[in-house]
Amino acid sequence: MVTDIRDTVRTFDAAAVMGLLPARPRLLALGEPAHGEDTLLELRNDLFRQLVEEEGYRTIAIESDCLMGLVVDEYVASGTGTLDEVMERGFSHGFGASAANRELVRWMRAYNVRADSDGRPAADRLRFAGFDGPLEITHAASPRQALTALYGYLADRVDADLLPCTSATLDQLLGTDGRWTDPAAMLDPARSVGRSADAKELRLLADDLVALLDAQTPHLLAATSRAGLDRARLYARTATGLLRYHHWMADTSPARMTRLCALRDAMMADNLLALAERGPALVHAHNSHLQREKSAMRMWQGPVEWWSAGALVNARLGDEYAFVATALGTIRHQGVDTPPHDTVEGLLYALPADPCVIDAPRLSTALGDTRPAPRVSPWFGYAPLDPAHLAGIDGVVFIKDVPQSLGRTDHSDGTRK
Structure with a gap:
């Protein structure tokens, strides 16, 4: 029986994180409480490097536009483009401005060409993926x-008679x-084109x-x-x-925002x-997107789950699937x-180790029937750890103090997490 936390x-290191798990997961999810x-x-980068070198991980996926992420993946895998171009065009939500994200991309590219002048074999190369949809709090992208x-992929490879329409028809229906x-559509369903005849x-x-x-597979x-x-298939999804x-988005029912949040996840x-x-991957996103429990958020029309x-x-x-949450002081x-x-x-702030990894189920046992109080955040951009979720978390990475980043990505515009 654990009685002392x-x-x-x-x-904190990869061995400690993996030691919390019964086996190497296909998806190891590391959450963060604030973007x-x-x-x-930087802590995520350190963990990924160790997972690559010690555990055979080859892919990292982050909470960024899945289509924009293809730009980063092509650079990492084959050197297409320049690092500056990739940081500008390969990330959504302003994440390309992060110095730590830049260092991640630089290191991944260097790793892929380090073995010799021809680079590593394709099967051994590191891969990058965005796994978010092309969505922002203010709007959703055009399809x-x-x-x-x-359509282009299929048109180049199957009989034209099998296609359901022409490219001209598709272009006409898509329009501008x-x-x-239109950002007004997020607050006014009547401005959405989503239920038009064309849509x-x-x-x-x-x-x-x-x-x-x-x-035709x-x-x-x-x-x-x-x-x-x-x-x-990514394009199809x-x-x-x-x-x-x-x-x-064109829905007028009270369930509109609940449904939109659910569709994004x-x-x-x-x-x-x-x-x-395709193999084990480290996944990084906000805790609320990776937890096993229901997510919740208070939006302009009220709470949604x-x-x-x-x-x-x-x-x-x-x-x-394994989930390790990050908490901070x-x-x-x-x-x-x-x-x-x-x-x-x-x-956790009273403990000497920093950063550290906590066995969350054992911590839950050590706390017994007396549950800690939920922490209340004075800043909307930070979500404290819900003590009721401890038993459903594989581990907690704890960082005592987070200093201001010189190249910090600012989300003061209310970008959804």
Whole structure:
């Protein structure tokens, strides 16, 4: 029986994290309680390097646009473009401004070319992925990029008679991208194009294109490659997900925002499950997207709850999904000061180790029936650890103090986490 929380603490490294788990998971999810703090991203980078060198991990996936992430992956794998271009065009949510994200991309590219002048074998190269949809709090992207890329992939490889429409028809129905990305639609469903006649027709055509992609899988594998087919499936998931998202942006029911939050995490989950098929990956995002419990957020029309991407993936993968949350003591430059002693963060703040890894289930046992009080954050951008979630977390990485980052990504505009 664990009665002293000090018995649950280990020095932070990959071996300590993996020691909390029954086996190497296909997806190891590391959450963060706040975006835009390079100290948290530097810790993530250190963990990924160790997982690569000691545990055979080859992929990292972060909470960024899945289509923009292809730009980063191509640079990391083959050197396409320049680092400056990649940081500008390969990240959403302002994450390209992070010095820690830049260092991650630089290190991954260097690792892939380090072995010799020809670089590492393809199977041994590091890969990068964004697993978020092309979504922001202010708008959702036009489905044009994903839908036309899927159409182009099929048009180049299958009989034209099998295609459900022409590219000209698709272009006409899509119209201008501006009508899809109107920021007013987030607050006013009547401004959304998602239930227009064109959008309804596009949903049917997208469904037919996905069905054709599935039906032609043997031929497409022989004609291209597994990687090419996987990318086409990414386009398919993104196109149908965006069209579904736009459809519900036009909804006027009280469940509108609950449904939109759920759809975003469902898109994340589908992308993570696809990544799990190609080998073990480190996943990094906000704790709320990776936890096994329901997520919650207070929005302009009131509180909403939905199942997170982590909960959805865990339901499919079971023990092959692991979730390690990050908790912290202070972010003084954001008004988050020393945590109260009766909170989880307060108890951990009193320990000497920093950073450290805590066996969350053992900590839950050590605390017994007396649960710490929930910490209240004075800053909207930081979400404290919910003590009720401890038993459903594999581990907690704790950092005492988060200093202001010189290259910090600012989310003061209210970007959704």
